[in-house]
Every structure is written in C-alpha cells, then in structure tokens.
Amino acid sequence: MFLSGLLREKGRRKMNKIFQDSTFLGVAISLLTYGFGSFLKKKTKLGIFNPLLISIIITIIIISVGKVDYDVYNESAKLLGWFLTPATVCLAVPLYEQWELLKKNYKAVVAGLVTGTVTSMLTVFVLCLICGVDHKGYVTLLPKSITTAIGMGVSEELGGYVTITVAVIIITGVLGNILGEFICKVFKINEPISKGLAMGASSHAIGTAKAMEMGDVEGAMSSLAIAVSGLLTVVLASVFANFI
Numbered sequence: 001m002f003l004s005g006l007l008r009e010k011g012r013r014k015m016n017k018i019f020q021d022s023t024f025l026g027v028a029i030s031l032l033t034y035g036f037g038s039f040l041k042k043k044t045k046l047g048i049f050n051p052l053l054i055s056i057i058i059t060i061i062i063i064s065v066g067k068v069d070y071d072v073y074n075e076s077a078k079l080l081g082w083f084l085t086p087a088t089v090c091l092a093v094p095l096y097e098q099w100e101l102l103k104k105n106y107k108a109v110v111a112g113l114v115t116g117t118v119t120s121m122l123t124v125f126v127l128c129l130i131c132g133v134d135h136k137g138y139v140t141l142l143p144k145s146i147t148t149a150i151g152m153g154v155s156e157e158l159g160g161y162v163t164i165t166v167a168v169i170i171i172t173g174v175l176g177n178i179l180g181e182f183i184c185k186v187f188k189i190n191e192p193i194s195k196g197l198a199m200g201a202s203s204h205a206i207g208t209a210k211a212m213e214m215g216d217v218e219g220a221m222s223s224l225a226i227a228v229s230g231l232l233t234v235v236l237a238s239v240f241a242n243f244i
Helices: 002-021 025-044 051-065 070-090 092-097 099-104 106-131 135-141 148-158 162-186 192-214 216-243
Strands: none
Touching (some): 025 070, 070 092, 070 148, 099 106, 106 192, 135 148, 135 162, 135 216, 148 216, 192 216
8 A cells, every 4th residue: 555655646746846847737637638539519500518618637647647646737827818819809800890780780799798698697696596606616717608708807906715716718619619609599599699699698609609600790799799798797897896
C-alpha cells in the first residue's frame, strides 16, 4: 500500500513537471481535443458531439488519469484565455453586415433581449429559492447566460464562485448549441431574427456559433444579443442579487 501510494505520488509529480516545463502543452491538448470533437461532429452530424463538450470530457480524463493538478494545467493553457475577448469583439462583424435589418426591427430586438435577460434571472431566482441555495451560490448562477468574459467579472463582483460560474456558462452554452435549433423547430420559431436573438441571449458565444451555421441573419442577431444581454445582466444582476 505504501509503495503503491509512493509510486502514484511520484507519477503525479512527474506529470505536473512535464506541464510546468512545457509552455504550450495545455494549449496543444485543448486544441487537439477540440479538433477531434469537430471531426466527430462533421462525421456523425449529431449535436451531442459538440466540439467543446468533447474537448472538455477528454481533457478532464487526461488530467484525472495523469493526476495533473488543475492549477498546473491551467497555467499551461491560459494563453487560450487571452483570445476570449478579441474573439467576442470579432462577433461585431456579422452585426455590421446586417445593420440595416437591425435598424428596421430595433423595437422588437430591444423588447426581446430585455425579456430574455429578465426571464433568465427570474428562472435562476425561482429555482434557487425552491432548492434552498444560499446567496453565494445564487449570485454564482445569475450570469449563466452571458459570455464568459463578462460573466466572470459579474460573479466576482457579487461575491460568487467564479470557477463554478465559468463551468455553468459553458454548460449553458453547450446545451444551447445542441438543443437550440431543435427547440426553435418544436415551438415553430421560424423568423431568423427571433432565432438569432434567442440563441445569443440564452447561450452566448457557443450558441452564436450554432446561429451562424443556421444563417447570416441569425448569426448577426445572436452577436448583438451577446453584447446587449451582457450589458443588461451587468446592470440587473446587482438588483437581483438582493433577492436572496
């Protein structure tokens, strides 16, 4: 038993050292697993094989089997995080291309995004109230539907668990990416503007990736929804935070 434990500890230290000595190993693993997920998605055409979801699962397995400390892996992969904000800003390009359409429908767009943001927070409030979640857990979940770059700041400002907020945001986005188009079909939502706003407001950038696959208008409106929903959440979260 003692020898077995000693060998496991030695193996864990060795794997941690490999990650510490390699600046880009975490980045390489993240990109390769995402690429594999993209390959599966193209081959199977199934929403369950979402590239981000596949990447997360495989990376967790690698870290768990290799006994790699999360902080060590995160340090090796943090370069990817630097691209998060620029990538979000780039979503303004399809919005610019559909600017005239936006101006014609701005009242419906504003009404839809305000309603979507408020509904998201009310849902979190009601479920946390029913489940007896404390204040810290509640504010952790409030920014679940906005992009990670904004959600992390909101959670930290309100005193939530930032790492859990990131996980919840990713889960929300993946579910939106997988189920969003199906839900639109079930409820017979056929208007491209409505579909785009719904995807962006409920599942941020990951949902926007799916919206862009659905069409140019959907992608543009979803990009708008990310920015506006994020801003509304920043403002309203401080109000909703007082409810529990």
